[in-house]
Amino acid sequence: MIATGPRPVAPFSHAVEADGWVFVTGQMPTDPDAPDAPLPPGIEAQTRRVMENLRIVLAGIGLDLEHIIFARIYLTQFERDYAAMNETYQGYFEKGKLPGRTTIGVTGLAVGALVEIDLVVKRPD
Template identity: 65%
Template sequence: MSGPIFHMLAGAPAPVAPYSHAVEVDGWVLVTGQLPTDPDDDTIPLPDGIEAQTHKTMDNLRRVLAGLGLGFEHVLQARVFLTHFERDYAAMNAVYASYFPADRRPARTCIGVTGLARGGLVEIDFVARRP
């Protein structure tokens, strides 16, 4: 087993707390939960609504994966956190599903929470594996 690599990636969203964008060990990549922040200007307000926030969150995850030379096809597991679970679950699922082929969707857990950083409606993290 090799030692972990702690990745801070140019072009990825600025961390909202003290963490790495991803930690990698032996081909396993743990991608920190991303919020719908603007990766190019952290001062821009979050998008309105769960659909826009889910798209922005997935786009931020794509940036992190791309910075590691990976893509959504390498994602094996996801966790989704929603602040308004009953209200936003179906709409978030519709957006989330559009990022993965129907026959290659990661294992997933979706959790209702009382709050997220920056007042986000959604946060998503991934576990990926290098080929």
């Protein structure tokens, strides 16, 4: 668990590491400083909050977004939000250096979120 990380919405660890591979649990668009506050409105704001929460978790274990190997993104309104989420998401990475990724449309997410992102990360040797 990362002390400064978002409050978990279920029983899980923020990240688990095995042999230099780090599996980061899906993060929600909740505010770590105000976990009971309403979620940010809209997919762009929720994507930004999720990415910032992922940064917090990664920083807590000495890593950053550049160490991501693979991301899984879950969207409750896939057709409506896919393009806008992509636009926001790609801004967190150096041009031409994106991790592998799958995006999945789902019927619902915890806390009524529009987006959730989990990661597979590799610690540098």
